[in-house]
Amino acid sequence: MCSPPHQLTMKPTSRVATKRRLMFRTPAPCDHRLTSHARCRFPWSQVLFLSMFSLALQAPLSTQYLWDRISEDLGYNGSKRSECSNGSVPPDPLQTEVETLTAHWNLYISLGGFSVGLLVVPLLGSWSDLAGRRPVLILPNLGLALQAVVYLVVMYLKLPVVYFLLGRLLSGLSGDFNAILAGCFAYVADTSDRKSRTIRVAVLEACLGLSGMLASIIGGQWRRAQGYINPFWLVLATNLAAALYAYLFVRESVLPDPSAKLLTFRHHKAIWHVFSSTGSTSEEGGRLHRCKLWLYTLCFFMVVTVHFGSRELYVLYELSSPLCWGPALIGYGSAAQHLAYLSSLLGLKIMQRCLEDSWVALVGLASNIIGLVVFSVADTTQLMFTGYALCFLFMAATPVLRSKLSKMVGPSEQGALFASVACVESLCLLVGSGLFNSLYPATLHFMKGFPFLLAAIILFIPAGIIG
Template sequence: MDAPSRGERAAEAPKEPAGSGVRGWRGWGPVELVLFFANFSLALQRPLTTQYLWHRLSADVGYNGTSRGGGCNDTADPKQEEVQTLTSHWSLYIDLSSFFVGLFSATLLGPWSDQVGRRPLLVLASSGLVLQVIVYILVVSLELHVGYLVLGRVLCAFLGDYNALLGTGFASVADVSTSRSRTLRMAMLEACLGISGMLASIAGGHWIKAQGYINPFWLSLAMLIATTLYSAFVFRESVPHPKKAYLFTLHHYRLVYQLFAAPSPGKSRKHLALYLLALFLVLTIHYGTWDIAVLYELSWPLCWGSDLIGYGSAAQHLSYLVGLVQLWALQLFLKDSWVAEVSLTFNIAGLVVFSLAKTTALMFTGYGILSFSLVITPVIRAKLSKLVNKTEQGALFSSIACVSGISMLLATGIFNSLYPATLNFMKGFPFLLGAFVLLIPAILIGVLEIFDPRPEYQQTLH
């Protein structure tokens, strides 16, 4: 038989989609490392920023009852209450500043990544986080007004912020996982967040106590530069055929709209809406209670120093790792929805303990209970992911990023306003309120499971 000609060989070769613009280098590294590096940096920054605000505003007010080494007045001090209020309000301003910009960018960038691939968005979002830390370093080293922290948040939000990075990570996992393995894969990704956060929190607490604020910020910057370089050159692209697409176009927003409006086999708008509502409420309580936890620990009667705050933050992040083991064990005999219900029960119990905590031992008891509480988020994300097509994962997780942004806005506004307002009659009231609110997603998930016990919706989608 004659050898095929060059033209015949070209005709027989598999064709890439027209105009695909497929990149030659697809990488080999998993997305989990992107989130590990980025979350290490963010976990280092969050308590660091709150403590720096407390330190700077204490100096402005003339209050010196709490230092990096810990220890504060044995009774409530009017100046301490003023510092708590100012710190809480500045945390609110910083988070508010990035909300509307982040809402615009998240819905634009997610659908864009469905077409061009996950790598460009990972690079863009991690670059924004780099800019934010650079601004923070300038504020701390030059002792600029704390209002400049707002500028860092706005720059970061314009390029996608951490929510875009997180959403892209989960979309990448959805790209390469099966319907059966998706919940556990997402829990594994959250476990990476937990391990990195735990390590950063322990290291940061001792480091602040020994050397102050500036050096931990430098480490945070180094980790984010590593995140950006890893995303650009090592990350394994999960979109099979990335193609060129315009970024600034209304088409991306239409894709998000069609996600909820256009009918699709197996997709239920009711399920999408109700699971998003459940996720919104859970994230609002998580963000809100975590936001005021450092203030709660810094002030009387706990009077924690930076080392104990670091251990507390590490205990928060331990929840991700414990959740992975918990999910693997409970999935052996429970459906995902009932695993989520168990998780919510621990969450409610832990917040009730927080609301009553006046000693270090009781506070860490609350952290211990809450370590079993974070299975709920990977379960809901996986259920949402199974309701849409593979080509809609970026649009879905950009919607989840918007829900996360709205929940963060409301959490910051509600809890940072409620906390100073309730100091006089019950300091732990915001935690107790959070416990009651979590009853709503518990009811929603139970009702969805009982009255619509269909198998996974994906037999026609995957």
């Protein structure tokens, strides 16, 4: 429980001291240093909710827009083909070409964001250990808003889809969504103890799922009713609202250093120190510490690579034969996928009562593997939603891995750690997009769902390491 004001024994000796304490006091939830119950809230969750809402709203719409623009350029109109849902009819070569080009453009856009974000995110994350977390929550949202402006200009003027890449590069220069994740998870580490950190990280990831679910439902119905432009205006407004909320309402969780510089190699050195330090005075303990840190990072890399890589294929898989889903069904499918964030939080909370965190991660991986196997053979709407239902615990592994990594570094290294984790996520996006977007068109001729089957096989590796 939070201590009420009358229980505090330390009193400020002057107005200046009072002002400085209010400015720099750590706003940890239920921290004994707080002077008001009103501060025992989770302001970072609202920022992440808004940012994820905009991302989940635009991601499926961007893929569908690429599909429609490429189809228009090639003269393909698969939505009116009566044989689309008939699996016995050979796939249309023109449809295959549309699928291939859409997958490749998804890859190029992801590569653009990765190439810039790989340099920017480590700077922002490590810099936040010195300058504070709030700038890392504000700047990337402004960059995402600028990306939405570019997308709107492309849609209004019907410019070539290559300009989507320009918007992605501008977003990457501000850190992109990965910088927001790094700032929010570092904020959680600042304001939680070791015992409650796993569940708090899971709560944060549940915010991702809830906002993604709402955005997916709204986006699918809205796109069918009014097209692409109006939903992207909401994307722009949501990113601006997130930046404004972080500026007005989020208090600092670290003591800011006004002299901290952003453009310096010191931040990259801090990240290297996180993974090269022993964490123990003994040589044997130091080797064990580094081994655990690298192994957990490897597990995180594989799990998130599968998440990112398979996620980009769902819309393509559902748009084409034999499913041929429309915008509404695609929205429901994306909502079902994001609903697993909430069910994973509930499952993690229940399983923590009788299982250790490592076993919780294994159960989550098992749920993901089974769901991916079903996706690989799904040729009906019912079977596709069965796969979504079986993945109801697929997000239970990532909060456990984030929590374990966070517990292995000191309080002053949380920003550097989660910046490196964000870089790993960027690398996951690159590898996942490159692998699965290249594999999908290459395997259409013998097994349409082979990338999902491969993803399930890959997950056995982190399961074996954790086990």
